[in-house]
Amino acid sequence: MWSQDDHKLLEALNPDAVLFVGDLGNGEIRFIKEIQEIKIPTAVVLGNHDRGNDFSGYQLKSQIDFLGEKDCSWSRKIWSSPPVVIVGARPCSAGGGYYLSPQMRAVFGPVTLSESIRRIVDSSLDTPGDLPLIILAHSGPTGLGSNAHSLCGRDWKQPEIDWGDKDLELAIDKIKEARSVDLVVFGHMHHHLKRGKGVRNTFIMDEKRSIAYLNAASVPRKGVDVNDELISHFSWVEFNEGMLTHVSHRWFCPDASIAYQEDLYNLQ
Numbered sequence: 001m002w003s004q005d006d007h008k009l010l011e012a013l014n015p016d017a018v019l020f021v022g023d024l025g026n027g028e029i030r031f032i033k034e035i036q037e038i039k040i041p042t043a044v045v046l047g048n049h050d051r052g053n054d055f056s057g058y059q060l061k062s063q064i065d066f067l068g069e070k071d072c073s074w075s076r077k078i079w080s081s082p083p084v085v086i087v088g089a090r091p092c093s094a095g096g097g098y099y100l101s102p103q104m105r106a107v108f109g110p111v112t113l114s115e116s117i118r119r120i121v122d123s124s125l126d127t128p129g130d131l132p133l134i135i136l137a138h139s140g141p142t143g144l145g146s147n148a149h150s151l152c153g154r155d156w157k158q159p160e161i162d163w164g165d166k167d168l169e170l171a172i173d174k175i176k177e178a179r180s181v182d183l184v185v186f187g188h189m190h191h192h193l194k195r196g197k198g199v200r201n202t203f204i205m206d207e208k209r210s211i212a213y214l215n216a217a218s219v220p221r222k223g224v225d226v227n228d229e230l231i232s233h234f235s236w237v238e239f240n241e242g243m244l245t246h247v248s249h250r251w252f253c254p255d256a257s258i259a260y261q262e263d264l265y266n267l268q
């Protein structure tokens with residue numbers, strides 16, 4: 001849930017851009033309205049919990065319309081400040097290969113797996129090759145492991161399997177034929193595993209393909225520290241001259257100081 005307190009914290013942090021990986025507010029438009037108020041560059045891909053309860057797609061379409069330019073469903077942003085390309089994947093995914101909910105079909109039509117791949121790949125075409133490319137998705141791609149601890153591994157029932165999105169993996173393969181993909185960031189698969197199985201791996205750097213994968217789904221995003229002070233989670237990414245230089249999970253106090261940081265990657 002995105003609140004006015006989150007808004008104030010974001011303004012204090014003042015990052016160059018903010019990306020939302022979805023599952024924002026169970027289809028309630030008031031959370032989308034808060035996001036619409038953000039003044040820094042913003043890109044959003046909605047999650048499966050944003051699709052709304054009505055099979056007509058009205059709630060989903062309303063959110064997308066309200067987001068306007070900030071929505072990145074099957075589309076892209078080319079920003080000069082910060083200098084980066086954002087390619088949005090299929091919205092409202094629940095993972096598990098490929099499935100379109102009735103709400104998605106109502107809003108976008110009967111989009112097939114191959115059509116979804118085409119839309120993601122097409123969004124990357126003719127983008128400036130000197131800008132880093134970030135793929136923004138709700139669910140991560142298949143191919144990142146088949147254990148419960150994997151970035152997109154199914155943890156809530158046996159067997160433990162790869163629960164990523166097939167269209168996204170195939171799209172990334174295709175995009176890589178033409179240009180670099182620097183970072184794939186997504187949510188959906190909670191960091192804390194079901195049945196007390198511990199914590200998920202949340203970051204992989206594929207050195208061979210030079211792609212970083214980040215699961216940002218720290219749920220709940222808010223908690224308290226040892227002093228009972230409110231803290232809020234953001235995944236934090238830094239680029240320098242087009243190179244990914246830093247990735248971490250950060251928990252911030254309301255005054256924007258860092259309460260706790262888990263480093264995931266630092267360029268040597």
Ligand SMILES: [Fe+2]
Binds near residue numbers: 138
């Ligand atoms: Fe989700």
